[in-house]
Amino acid sequence: MVPLTLAEHGELAKGRLPAVIWDFFEGGAGAEWSRRANLAAWRRHVLRPRVLVDVSAPDCGTELFGDRLAAPFGVAPMAYHQLAHPDGECATARAASEAGALLIVSIFASRTLEQIAAAAPGAARWLQLYWLRDREALTALVRRAEQADYRALVLTVDAPKVGRRLRDLRNAFALPAGLAAANLDAELTSSARQSATGRSGIEEHSRQQFDPSITWADLAWLRQRTRLPLVLKGVLTAEDARLAVEHGVDGLIVSNHGGRQLDGAPPAPAVLPEIVDAVPADHPVLVDGGLRHGTDLAKALALGARAALVGRPVLWGLAHGGADGARAVLDLVREELLDTMVLAGRPTLADLDRDALAPWPATAAAPR
Ligand SMILES: Cc1cc2nc3c(=O)[nH]c(=O)nc-3n(C[C@H](O)[C@H](O)[C@H](O)COP(=O)(O)O)c2cc1C
Numbered sequence: 001m002v003p004l005t006l007a008e009h010g011e012l013a014k015g016r017l018p019a020v021i022w023d024f025f026e027g028g029a030g031a032e033w034s035r036r037a038n039l040a041a042w043r044r045h046v047l048r049p050r051v052l053v054d055v056s057a058p059d060c061g062t063e064l065f066g067d068r069l070a071a072p073f074g075v076a077p078m079a080y081h082q083l084a085h086p087d088g089e090c091a092t093a094r095a096a097s098e099a100g101a102l103l104i105v106s107i108f109a110s111r112t113l114e115q116i117a118a119a120a121p122g123a124a125r126w127l128q129l130y131w132l133r134d135r136e137a138l139t140a141l142v143r144r145a146e147q148a149d150y151r152a153l154v155l156t157v158d159a160p161k162v163g164r165r166l167r168d169l170r171n172a173f174a175l176p177a178g179l180a181a182a183n184l185d186a187e188l189t190s191s192a193r194q195s196a197t198g199r200s201g202i203e204e205h206s207r208q209q210f211d212p213s214i215t216w217a218d219l220a221w222l223r224q225r226t227r228l229p230l231v232l233k234g235v236l237t238a239e240d241a242r243l244a245v246e247h248g249v250d251g252l253i254v255s256n257h258g259g260r261q262l263d264g265a266p267p268a269p270a271v272l273p274e275i276v277d278a279v280p281a282d283h284p285v286l287v288d289g290g291l292r293h294g295t296d297l298a299k300a301l302a303l304g305a306r307a308a309l310v311g312r313p314v315l316w317g318l319a320h321g322g323a324d325g326a327r328a329v330l331d332l333v334r335e336e337l338l339d340t341m342v343l344a345g346r347p348t349l350a351d352l353d354r355d356a357l358a359p360w361p362a363t364a365a366a367p368r
Pocket of ligand 1: 078255312
């Protein structure tokens, strides 16, 4: 089967991956309400097409923190790409670079920051961090990111601990032998390898390593350690968006972590407009969660996002086709976005404004 949709990439991946890895990728926290709500939320809007507009040369190219992108999109930070494919993040880096997409590398990447950079020299790439208790380890990562030409740092702030992911608890999920967080001391991640019935190695590990005591006041510590732009991921209220700007943050990613952290957290499109309105226009607001079609990306842009990130579908492509599979996923999203821009009579990104959307249906039932 040649996959024509992201969902078809998912079917191919599911056929390839061991069930416990599929569950780790796919699962959310708690009752998985937020995970399902993410998928439903993009269907709460319809596109308002304009007609008799010259759409002969649609253009979705853009620039983000000085890097050119073929479309306003990127790969969300995700841990351990080697669970999907032996080439791991190096394959994803090649795919993202060839597709003209931003790559956000997770602190829990299974290849080193330098290997990933060497796989796609000159490509747009940021590093995502969690706030580790070990601040020396954090500082060392910042230095390495700067030296390997990462263009921004993303601090994920929705994870004082890992959410209660029932699939992983039931599967006693742990990192398989031979796989590690390549950028952290082996000792720092050894607990992620230990499993026991009803427990998850990933959850144990976060309990030991993540610092749940940090507050806005601590941001200054990180801010002082780098000149790179600092982006906060996991902001879901206008109040926190304003605080972020006050504390010197350069951009935001509106995200509920793919429904993997607080179950009951809103899907990003529900809160994106209030956040976009709360921050100055020169602070890019990105978004992720449940993007499965180019139309979803068009809707994210119309709600005010500067770019949107794709998560699980990239791992699906990687799992069944390595770098080519991941690239096919990203190319499909860009092609579908261009298609949408043509058919909606909105051939430039500037045309995708809030007038491009209307709510649908007017009285929606809550997602099940
Ligand atoms: C397998 C997996 C691992 C993830 N690891 C991280 C991570 O290390 N850091 C982080 O900030 N977010 C992580 N996320 C969350 C993603 O960055 C993103 O918010 C989410 O997956 C987007 O939703 P989508 O998968 O529906 O596109 C992870 C998500 C998945 C599915």
